Amino acid sequence: MRTLGLFAGIALTHLRHRRRQTLVSVLGVAIGVGFSIAMAALMQGFQQFFIDRIINAAPHVVMYDDYRDPPAQPVSRVYGDATVEISGLKPLRERRGIKDARAAIAALETRPGIAVAPVLSGPLILSYGAKDLSISVIGIDPEREVRVTTLANDMVEGSLALLRTNPNGIVVGSGLMKKLGLRMGQQVTAASPTGSPISMKVVGRFETGLAAVDQGTAYVLLKKAQILQDQPDAINQIRVRLADVALASDTAKSIERQFGYRTESWEETNSNVLSIFVVQNSIMFSTVGAILLVAAFGIYNIISTVVYEKARDIAILKSMGFREGDVRLIFVLEGALVGLIGALAGWALGYLLTKLLGIIPLPGQGGMIRRPTSGFILYESFTHYLVSGGFAMVAAVAAGFIPARKAARLDPVEIIRGGV
């Protein structure tokens, strides 16, 4: 331990006597670490917020009334890949919706940690004054719906209780209300492509933060949706919320296996967004990795210079009885010291940058996602500090190791013979 202090002292002395080079190397590491922390907070903040909104606002698993692979047609079953011409064929008019939906709901409710709600969703034209808007209407059972989504919490005006007591009531998103110029209690005409127009009363307004949902969705009672869509007793979605969201993917697969209907977890539904996050993260880590790599080259450069300049000192130390490992350790410690000081400075820089990003006012609230703050949405985690600091230390030690190995192998006799 005492000798380690001696080696660290020698390493520190070398660095102290090359202040400018050391400072540049430390700054390189600090910038890499600092930006890594700030970018991770920024990226993860946005991604976490987005995912939280999806997880909270939407059900974790949805069973639809269609199949992942279309069922094989009778002709294909009989003739296989043969070419068959059939004329005068009329497609079978199948009753839409999930068959035996109530039995399926009852079966699902026996599973532990699951809440289930039936839904009939479909297209709807909402007319108010001179404006017509095509939206998606969701017929819900309010009592069950609140168990699978955060609709009750997202209500900013009116309530789901009013929907329950108003058979012709409709709950619309904030964006939609604004687009139509609607107010609470006003009547609006709703018409589906298959049903007759019905006059409905606005009994509530919700806001999820997801612009696409708030501008294009309305909720009515399930019965009313069935009338609007001309699909009596039909249910085309069974929405599921899980006590443990991590089980969503497995649960979706298991439900699909049990009932045959296409069942998607929230990850599958939002796979396009999640894949963008993967790309975003790859870009972020590549950029930060490149910064730290440049910093590592800086460390390699300074330690190589020190080894070159200190060849005579290395010979002295070895003649004095310092082992090859001791010399190697001294120069590796130099790399580690630059890495450590750089990482600590980078932590401070990262903290300040993150705070700065949090208070910078950003224009544009009308984007894809409504932010809860005026600045960037940030996710601060000690893990970001540990990962970036750890990566910087590994890079610094690796950068120091190559010249350190060279230093350890120097032949003292050759250097001493060379004189000054």
Next chain:
Amino acid sequence: MAASERPAVEAIGVTRIIEGAVSTTLVQDINLDIPKGQFAVITGPSGSGKSSLLYILGLLDRPTKGSVRLDGRETAGLDAEALADLRLTQLGFVFQFHFLLPEFSALENVALPLRRLGRDSDTTILARAQSLLEEFGLGGMSHKRPDQLSGGERQRVALARALVNKPLVVLADEPTGNLDSRNSELVFDLFSRLAKAGQTIVAVTHDMELAKRADRRIRMVDGRVVADEH
């Protein structure tokens, strides 16, 4: 053989050849033993192999043939780490150019081998280093860096560093080669004084006048010992 009778250092049939396009023989078939407490000098013209022999005796270089014994212990089969440990505990070096670490003070330079040994507390180490500097008339210079000292002072600091671990043998390679006559006298006075106190010293020098002050003069020519005067 009793421990006190064993030579401090012995060279047994030592030959050192540097292999290359043209092989160079640095020293050839040297048989030599330096008893404990002896002040021996190796003299000879440039290129006679004096320094090469000194580096082999000091375990900085390995002989191509033959072996070196330190206090009766065979060193031929030892690995680099064991040799480094022997240099740390049994040997002390002084070179022509002082070879002090420039960023460290005189006191820190002297303390380095003891700190590497790591056996004593820092207070004990610094006290020992300070007492050696005082012994060599450098008590007031302990906090000066090498560039703030004269050539003679630096060489005395280097000698103090060589002695700080109480080595069996001090090996000096042209220790006065870079000093004026007054400082050269001073360094050789120190060597004589140390030898009288029982310290084994092997020094390489060109200076025949100074060599006369040693207990023994070994003359080398073309890598061989040609004279050995006691």
